[in-house]
Amino acid sequence: MSLLSVENLNQVYTDAYTHEEMTAVGNVSFDIPEGQFISLIGPSGCGKTTVLNIVAGFIRASGGSVMLAGKPISGPGPDRGVVFQDFALFPWKSVEANIAFGLKMRGVDKAERKRRAREVIELVGLSGFEAKYPHELSGGMRQRVGVARVLATEPTMMLMDEPFASIDAQTRRVLQQEVLRIWEQERPTVLFVTHDVDEAIFMSDRVIVLSSRPSAVQADIEIPIPRPRTWSDVYADPAFVRIRRELMAMLGVDDDEKGS
Numbered sequence: 001m002s003l004l005s006v007e008n009l010n011q012v013y014t015d016a017y018t019h020e021e022m023t024a025v026g027n028v029s030f031d032i033p034e035g036q037f038i039s040l041i042g043p044s045g046c047g048k049t050t051v052l053n054i055v056a057g058f059i060r061a062s063g064g065s066v067m068l069a070g071k072p073i074s075g076p077g078p079d080r081g082v083v084f085q086d087f088a089l090f091p092w093k094s095v096e097a098n099i100a101f102g103l104k105m106r107g108v109d110k111a112e113r114k115r116r117a118r119e120v121i122e123l124v125g126l127s128g129f130e131a132k133y134p135h136e137l138s139g140g141m142r143q144r145v146g147v148a149r150v151l152a153t154e155p156t157m158m159l160m161d162e163p164f165a166s167i168d169a170q171t172r173r174v175l176q177q178e179v180l181r182i183w184e185q186e187r188p189t190v191l192f193v194t195h196d197v198d199e200a201i202f203m204s205d206r207v208i209v210l211s212s213r214p215s216a217v218q219a220d221i222e223i224p225i226p227r228p229r230t231w232s233d234v235y236a237d238p239a240f241v242r243i244r245r246e247l248m249a250m251l252g253v254d255d256d257e258k259g260s
């Protein structure tokens with residue numbers, strides 16, 4: 001059964017100054033079964049972040065329906081955790097306090113907060129950094145905190161909006177592998193927005209391609225690469241090469257441009 005069901009989603013924005021209407025999301029439908037990792041890719045401005053923000057409950061859609069576990073989404077909720085590109089950590093809180101914050105908001109007692117925070121800190125490889133503040137960490141480490149903070153609350157769905165975009169290329173490859181390792185252990189259902197075709201294939205069970213604005217689903221591609229995955233396995237897999245070529249052609253990019 002689908003955990004997330006997006007049907008005929010439509011989003012029209014009105015320009016605050018000119019009052020002109022612009023259809024960002026035309027008509028988008030897709031389903032995500034429980035435990036799947038799905039990436040959303042497409043040309044710049046096609047509405048990927050808008051779709052994710054509607055699923056997060058940050059934006060109310062102009063039309064269509066979004067159901068999570070059979071219930072319509074009407075706002076943000078503890079069943080969804082969002083990992084943002086810019087980490088969105090509290091600068092005045094330590095690593096451990098940032099991670100425990102969501103649990104505190106949910107009324108989890110102090111001892112349990114500490115236990116769960118320590119558990120996910122270990123999972124994301126930040127043991128020893130519990131007392132550090134965000135400014136004392138590298139970008140890659142800050143995003144580990146961003147991921148840990150969401151994992152700590154055990155959401156039904158994890159929503160990730162280009163979580164590695166502001167991290168240097170080498171660290172990004174390490175983090176992608178790490179997040180995949182964690183995902184394989186915990187198996188949350190994931191909706192992942194990215195510009196990076198290689199990343200989408202590497203991480204996902206399915207890649208959904210949106211067309212340019214007003215967007216619709218142009219393709220929904222299964223990734224038949226066995227798990228657990230490492231970059232070296234995936235690069236050597238003929239399915240990776242074939243799907244990459246297919247996606248690049250769909251997005252109208254040359255093979256050596258690697259997305260946008």
Ligand SMILES: Nc1ncnc2c1ncn2[C@@H]1O[C@H](COP(=O)(O)OP(=O)(O)OP(=O)(O)O)[C@@H](O)[C@H]1O
Nearest residue numbers: 013014015024042043044045046047048049050051
């Ligand atoms: N709050 C808003 N008000 C008006 N227009 C908006 C708003 N948010 C997004 N848009 C416009 O809607 C379109 C889709 O934006 P969105 O950020 O969802 O696309 P995207 O595919 O995630 O883009 P990118 O790949 O560049 O990150 C863009 O043209 C954007 O300028």
